[in-house]
Amino acid sequence: MKVLVAVKRVVDANLRVRVKRDGSGVELDNVKMAMNPFDEIALEEAIRLKEKGAATEIVAVSVGPAKAEDTLRQALAMGADRAILVQHDGRTEPLGVAKVLKALAAREAADLVLLGKQAIDDDSNQTGQMLAALMGRGQATFASEVEVSGTTLRVTREMDGGLRVVELALPAVVTVDLRLNTPRYASLPAIMKARSKPLAKVPADELGVDLAPRLEVLHTEEPPARKGGIMVGSVAELVDKLRTEAKVIR
Amino acid sequence: MTTLLLAEHDNNRLDAQTANALTAAAGLGQPVHILVAGSGCAAVADAAAALGGVARVLLADDPRYADRAAEPLAALIVELASGYDAVVAAATSTGKDTLPRVAALLDVMQVSDIVTVESPDTFRRLIYAGNAIETVRATDAKKVITVRTSAFAAAPAGGSADIAAVTAAADPGLARVVEERTAKSDRPQLAAARVIVSGGRAFGSKEQFDALLNPLAEKLNAAIGASRAAVDAGYAANELQVGQTGKVVAPELYIACGISGAIQHLAGMKDSKVIVAINSDADAPIFALADYGLVGDIFQLLPELTEAL
Ligand SMILES: Cc1cc2nc3c(=O)[nH]c(=O)nc-3n(C[C@H](O)[C@H](O)[C@H](O)COP(=O)(O)OP(=O)(O)OC[C@H]3O[C@@H](n4cnc5c(N)ncnc54)[C@H](O)[C@@H]3O)c2cc1C
Ligand SMILES: Nc1ncnc2c1ncn2[C@@H]1O[C@H](COP(=O)(O)O)[C@@H](O)[C@H]1O
Numbered sequence: 001m002k003v004l005v006a007v008k009r010v011v012d013a014n015l016r017v018r019v020k021r022d023g024s025g026v027e028l029d030n031v032k033m034a035m036n037p038f039d040e041i042a043l044e045e046a047i048r049l050k051e052k053g054a055a056t057e058i059v060a061v062s063v064g065p066a067k068a069e070d071t072l073r074q075a076l077a078m079g080a081d082r083a084i085l086v087q088h089d090g091r092t093e094p095l096g097v098a099k100v101l102k103a104l105a106a107r108e109a110a111d112l113v114l115l116g117k118q119a120i121d122d123d124s125n126q127t128g129q130m131l132a133a134l135m136g137r138g139q140a141t142f143a144s145e146v147e148v149s150g151t152t153l154r155v156t157r158e159m160d161g162g163l164r165v166v167e168l169a170l171p172a173v174v175t176v177d178l179r180l181n182t183p184r185y186a187s188l189p190a191i192m193k194a195r196s197k198p199l200a201k202v203p204a205d206e207l208g209v210d211l212a213p214r215l216e217v218l219h220t221e222e223p224p225a226r227k228g229g230i231m232v233g234s235v236a237e238l239v240d241k242l243r244t245e246a247k248v249i250r
Numbered sequence: 251m252t253t254l255l256l257a258e259h260d261n262n263r264l265d266a267q268t269a270n271a272l273t274a275a276a277g278l279g280q281p282v283h284i285l286v287a288g289s290g291c292a293a294v295a296d297a298a299a300a301l302g303g304v305a306r307v308l309l310a311d312d313p314r315y316a317d318r319a320a321e322p323l324a325a326l327i328v329e330l331a332s333g334y335d336a337v338v339a340a341a342t343s344t345g346k347d348t349l350p351r352v353a354a355l356l357d358v359m360q361v362s363d364i365v366t367v368e369s370p371d372t373f374r375r376l377i378y379a380g381n382a383i384e385t386v387r388a389t390d391a392k393k394v395i396t397v398r399t400s401a402f403a404a405a406p407a408g409g410s411a412d413i414a415a416v417t418a419a420a421d422p423g424l425a426r427v428v429e430e431r432t433a434k435s436d437r438p439q440l441a442a443a444r445v446i447v448s449g450g451r452a453f454g455s456k457e458q459f460d461a462l463l464n465p466l467a468e469k470l471n472a473a474i475g476a477s478r479a480a481v482d483a484g485y486a487a488n489e490l491q492v493g494q495t496g497k498v499v500a501p502e503l504y505i506a507c508g509i510s511g512a513i514q515h516l517a518g519m520k521d522s523k524v525i526v527a528i529n530s531d532a533d534a535p536i537f538a539l540a541d542y543g544l545v546g547d548i549f550q551l552l553p554e555l556t557e558a559l
Contacts, residue, residue, distance in 0.1 A: 011378070013514070016381055016513055017378045017381050017382060019381075019382050026377075026378060026381075026382050038495075093359050094350065094359070094360070095353070095354060095357075095358075095359045095360075098354060117495070118495060120378070120379065120494070120495075121377065121378055122377055123362070123363065123375075123376065123377055123378070123379070123494065124360075124362045125346050125350070125362055125363075126350035126353070126360055126362060127350075128350075129320065129346075129347060129348075129349075129350035129351045129354070130350045130351065130353065130354035131354075132351065133324065133350070133351040133352075133354035133355050134354050134355075136422070137424060138321055138422075138424030138425035139320060139321070139347070139351070139424075139425070140425065141320075141346070141347050142343070142347075144488065154428070158488045158489065159343040159489070160342050160343040160441075160489060160497075161260075161343075161432050161433065161489060162430065162431050162432040162433040162487070162488075162489055163430075163431040163488070164317075164427060164429070164430055164431070165427070165428050165429035165430075165431070166319075166425050166426060166427050166428065167425065167426045167428050168424060168425040168426070169424070172424075172425075177488075177495075178478065178482070178495060179481070179482065179488060213359075214358070214359035214388070214389050214390050215359055215361065215386045215387070215388055215389070216386065216387040216389055217384055217385070217386055218372065218385045218386065218387055219384070219385040220377075220382050220383070220384050220385075221382070221383050221385075222381075222382065222383070223376070223380060223381070223382070223383050226520055226525075226539040228537065228538050228539055228540065228543075229525075229540055229541035229542055229543070230541075230542060230543070231537070231542075231543045231544070231545065232542055232543065232544050233544075234544075235544070235551055235554040235555050235558050236558060238526065238542055238544050238555070239555070239558045239559065241542055242503070242524070242526070242542070246503075246524045246541065246542070248445070248502050248503040248523070248524050249445075249470065249503065249559070
């Protein structure tokens with residue numbers, strides 16, 4: 001079973017982004033970037049499937065600037081066998097990325113495509129679902145458990161009201177949630193070894209995909225700051241404030 | 251502008267979030283039709299028809315929609331879509347699962363999780379865990395949109411729309427639900443609760459989480475929420491996670507107990523009307539946005555609070 005994993009280079013999840021003063025976007029110059037946390041989880045799952053003997057090869061794919069090579073090298077260091085960079089400067093959108101992944105999944109004859117449920121920069125939560133639709137295949141989104149037996153996939157999904165277990169036939173698309181696993185750190189030798197693993201660069205035109213955005217970003221602003229309130233000294237004071245000042249309890 | 255709104259329901263009851271999404275849909279333009287796709291869901295269609303400002307309810311009552319699985323549901327919506335300028339759904343599990351599938355099949359770029367409708371093609375949405383607000387114009391002719399329901403008021407009741415049956419679309423048969431593990435709880439739903447008491451890593455165990463928060467929630471008729479750390483540690487169920495990647499809530503009162511206030515958590519609750527924080531660390535970031543902060547030990551203060559109410 002060949003597994004494709006989509007990894008996006010995003011602003012480090014531990015940083016707080018700043019909006020540019022002129023409202024043209026968020027400040028990305030000299031900001032620490034990292035692999036989207038959900039994509040680390042997707043990759044970790046692929047590696048575990050390979051360790052269990054269910055997967056034979058893991059190909060990491062990123063659509064982004066030349067710098068996204070760093071993200072792919074990290075994927076190789078964690079345990080991906082090969083990487084593909086589809087170079088694109090500027091914003092990517094889920095629909096365009098899904099088209100790229102569809103083309104690559106076909107070219108690679110991938111049996112399973114793993115993605116994060118959401119990129120923590122655009123917070124779209126769309127790409128995996130779009131990819132499954134374009135491939136005409138089943139999808140299991142928000143996965144917290146993945147089992148493969150033969151050509152059947154059994155996935156536990158995190159839903160609004162609890163958990164749902166679904167079965168689907170490969171090829172299929174899975175988007176992963178936080179509780180699926182805890183990603184490993186790459187060891188130093190693995191990081192060294194990753195430098196010589198294959199990384200192919202494929203232009204988007206070669207795949208026949210137009211990555212021009214369909215959403216025009218007109219303006220970006222800071223959310224209104226919430227004013228901090230007051231500190232209270234005791235439970236009695238808190239209850240009194242909630243009753244008589246905020247009037248949210250009786 | 252004719253808009254198709256996907257109803258959120260469980261075959262028996264129309265979920266309250268549909269009324270919030272209806273307000274957003276109506277903001278795009280009239281008329282709005284509601285699609286109720288499910289199995290044995292006639293009562294849901296009746297409830298949808300009674301929402302104010304709905305011109306028609308489409309009822310697709312068929313076993314293939316029993317679990318509102320994305321694959322058959324998207325196939326149905328795509329078949330209906332030619333008659334509509336916009337397809338809208340609440341950003342629930344079903345909405346988030348299904349609408350991008352619809353969008354891709356229509357070759358449309360979806361606008362996710364909108365918080366305002368500026369005009370029929372321009373919307374505002376939060377990015378980077380709510381640290382920035384983006385105003386976007388959707389250039390595709392057809393719009394596919396999911397709605398952050400906590401950002402829209404519920405549409406009033408008072409409608410009496412016609413209910414029209416629609417035939418089911420061919421089922422692509424790509425996935426099968428084999429088990430539902432739905433949590434049964436007597437507590438109100440997070441999305442609908444007026445008061446939420448939420449717990450973090452500080453509780454130390456599921457037993458303590460339950461022992462301290464259940465009585466408090468009981469007194470306040472509150473829903474229970476949790477931070478990711480509390481869910482990861484097994485103190486609370488997955489579906490109780492509040493935050494960037496969990497549920498986004500905006501209750502009248504949110505009481506954060508033993509939660510530090512990481513940006514990912516704040517993304518899910520900072521639009522609450524009144525925020526109370528109880529934390530032993532006076533420097534915890536949660537205090538910067540709490541209306542009322544109380545420094546101290548939850549193990550002592552929460553029983554005291556429950557007692558005082
Ligand atoms: C991709 C990604 C997505 C994420 N999504 C979410 C999300 O949706 N929701 C979410 O919540 N988090 C999310 N997180 C995690 C987030 O970054 C934080 O790690 C998490 O919110 C911390 O939870 P906490 O506040 O319970 O734990 P901590 O940060 O460990 O805070 C515990 C707090 O309890 C206080 N405390 C300890 N003992 C006591 C006591 N006895 N009495 C009173 N106070 C006490 C401490 O002072 C501390 O402030 C996400 C992270 C990533 C990377
Ligand atoms: N530019 C990209 N390159 C690689 N993968 C991506 C890219 N954009 C999105 N993805 C994948 O799609 C998932 C969901 O992203 P989104 O739909 O943007 O929230 C991410 O977690 C990635 O796995």
